[in-house]
Amino acid sequence: MYFIKNFLVVSLAAGLAVSASVPTVLKRSPAAEVENGKYIVDRQAEFDNYASWTFQGNSLPEGLYASNYPISDGTRVFVPENAIVRNGYLDLLVNGGQTAMPYTCGEVVTVANNIRYASVRTVAILTEPAGVCNGMFFYESDAQETDIEWLSDANSLSNGGTRRLWLTNQDANQDGSSTSNTVSPPADATTAEHEYRLDWTEGRVRWFVDGVQVWETTEDVPSVPGPWVFNNWSNGDPGWSVGPPAVDAIFRIRSIEMYYNTA
Ligand SMILES: [Ca+2]
Numbered sequence: 001m002y003f004i005k006n007f008l009v010v011s012l013a014a015g016l017a018v019s020a021s022v023p024t025v026l027k028r029s030p031a032a033e034v035e036n037g038k039y040i041v042d043r044q045a046e047f048d049n050y051a052s053w054t055f056q057g058n059s060l061p062e063g064l065y066a067s068n069y070p071i072s073d074g075t076r077v078f079v080p081e082n083a084i085v086r087n088g089y090l091d092l093l094v095n096g097g098q099t100a101m102p103y104t105c106g107e108v109v110t111v112a113n114n115i116r117y118a119s120v121r122t123v124a125i126l127t128e129p130a131g132v133c134n135g136m137f138f139y140e141s142d143a144q145e146t147d148i149e150w151l152s153d154a155n156s157l158s159n160g161g162t163r164r165l166w167l168t169n170q171d172a173n174q175d176g177s178s179t180s181n182t183v184s185p186p187a188d189a190t191t192a193e194h195e196y197r198l199d200w201t202e203g204r205v206r207w208f209v210d211g212v213q214v215w216e217t218t219e220d221v222p223s224v225p226g227p228w229v230f231n232n233w234s235n236g237d238p239g240w241s242v243g244p245p246a247v248d249a250i251f252r253i254r255s256i257e258m259y260y261n262t263a
Contacts, residue, residue: 027210028195029121032259039259041119045201047259051112054255055090060108064256067107067231075101075235082106082232089125089252092232094132096247103244106251107231110258116225118260119199125252127152128190131243132234134251136196140226145170146205148196150185152249153242165189165196167207169220179219186210193254225263230256 032039032047039047053061060066060083067078082093083106092106115138122136130153137147149166151159158166164182171178186194186209197208202223206216232251234243243249 029211049260051258055085064108076105077102078107079104083108092251094234094249098244105233110228113227114225114262115260116263121197121257123193123195123254126150126189127249127251129245129247129249131245132249133241135231139229140224144222144224156242157239172220181215183214
């Protein structure tokens, strides 16, 4: 990637007198193949439905809605005003400089609330300011969840000094432990768009970054239907999100593609 990108820059500089901008070399998952009305992903998963969201204008596209509810522990509240469509992005905002709980946060959820198995690809710029958790995940309950999360504070006790992308299945089998792994994010994850993908199929979850599989597991895989959620939040917990952020902290989503089945 690094080599290719720089080769391209050199080529453009040498070959073109005027270049308005240097195109970024994108690495994205291939689209599903369509066969007999089914969407086939990687020749191993089959889905009936496809949804694609981009963010033009100033309102949320059909199929997504903004959350408006407080978390029961009183630490934070999701407000529609913090799910902002502007400049071609969905900006999920945690306001900077908050001093009193509940901290205001932003979240959108799929109108489809009966998703069971999906390949979801989110192109986004993760949050730079410390003190939030960016989430892209399936959620039915605290025991039926598979997720991708970004903790923007390196000093979160979970991060332990190095910011990482968290990949987790919550404790579906109720043995007292979730199933989790971390990977290094792209080096420019907080300034450039990258694709974060989760493929949830029966008995297996696979995670991808920029079209490359980074992990998979067959442990604690959820099995019930529910919605997909995209959020940005802080509750001040030093063990996880830390925060709240000193300045406005924005999770910027460029697009979402979802191949999915319902149940
Ligand atoms: Ca478990």
